[in-house]
Amino acid sequence: MPYILVLFASRHGSTETLAHNIAEGIESIEGISALVRTVAPIGTSFNPEISDIPEQGSLYCSVEEFANASGLALGSPGRFGNMAAELKFFLEQTSTQWLSGKMIGKPATVFTSTTTVHGGQESTLLSMMNPLFHHGMTLMSVPYTEPRLHAQSGGGTPYGVSHVAGPHHNAIDSETAMLAKQQGKRLAQLALRIMND
Numbered sequence: 001m002p003y004i005l006v007l008f009a010s011r012h013g014s015t016e017t018l019a020h021n022i023a024e025g026i027e028s029i030e031g032i033s034a035l036v037r038t039v040a041p042i043g044t045s046f047n048p049e050i051s052d053i054p055e056q057g058s059l060y061c062s063v064e065e066f067a068n069a070s071g072l073a074l075g076s077p078g079r080f081g082n083m084a085a086e087l088k089f090f091l092e093q094t095s096t097q098w099l100s101g102k103m104i105g106k107p108a109t110v111f112t113s114t115t116t117v118h119g120g121q122e123s124t125l126l127s128m129m130n131p132l133f134h135h136g137m138t139l140m141s142v143p144y145t146e147p148r149l150h151a152q153s154g155g156g157t158p159y160g161v162s163h164v165a166g167p168h169h170n171a172i173d174s175e176t177a178m179l180a181k182q183q184g185k186r187l188a189q190l191a192l193r194i195m196n197d
């Protein structure tokens with residue numbers, strides 16, 4: 001069965017929870033599944049002794065899993081208004097796929113979590129879109145016809161779903177979770193449409 005890769009970096013669990021919400025939305029669509037993967041952390045020494053398999057949670061993504069996906073949902077915590085280094089490090093291992101055009105036309109969407117509401121959610125989301133445009137992917141998100149986008153007082157953007165975690169890593173609220181599911185659902189529907197074209 002074709003799958004959509006839900007690839008995330010997350011240290012405190014907020015982006016990871018959004019990833020699972022998005023995966024749930026993808027899985028609600030018949031004919032396509034979700035593959036949830038993360039990336040290995042990067043140590044401060046740049047020479048970490050990291051096992052190939054994480055001790056807990058989602059497996060680390062392989063470049064093959066990236067290449068063979070029919071679509072991509074990419075999530076990162078905001079780090080100074082940018083995506084996390086470990087996610088960028090992973091993406092920089094995909095130049096073979098860029099050269100071959102393997103990802104061209106496939107749909108992609110992005111999501112994030114930050115501590116503060118004005119802490120760079122949109123810039124983080126846009127930073128994740130840049131390499132996906134270089135891969136020739138088709139960027140999409142949730143439009144304002146989704147009523148929850150109007151109702152959100154914290155996160156939630158037309159660039160991709162977002163969560164404002166606060167300093168204590170607050171749980172994702174039900175409205176944001178629903179928005180994430182909707183984003184996953186729309187991504188799956190678009191992937192099927194593109195595949196059947």
Ligand SMILES: Cc1cc2nc3c(=O)[nH]c(=O)nc-3n(C[C@H](O)[C@H](O)[C@H](O)COP(=O)(O)O)c2cc1C
Binds near residue numbers: 077081113119
């Ligand atoms: C190096 C670093 C930079 C960060 N920069 C920002 C920032 O610019 N704005 C912000 O609101 N939060 C920032 N944060 C906080 C994280 O974005 C926030 O804790 C996020 O919810 C973590 O997501 P996670 O639970 O998926 O790890 C930063 C955290 C780190 C470690």
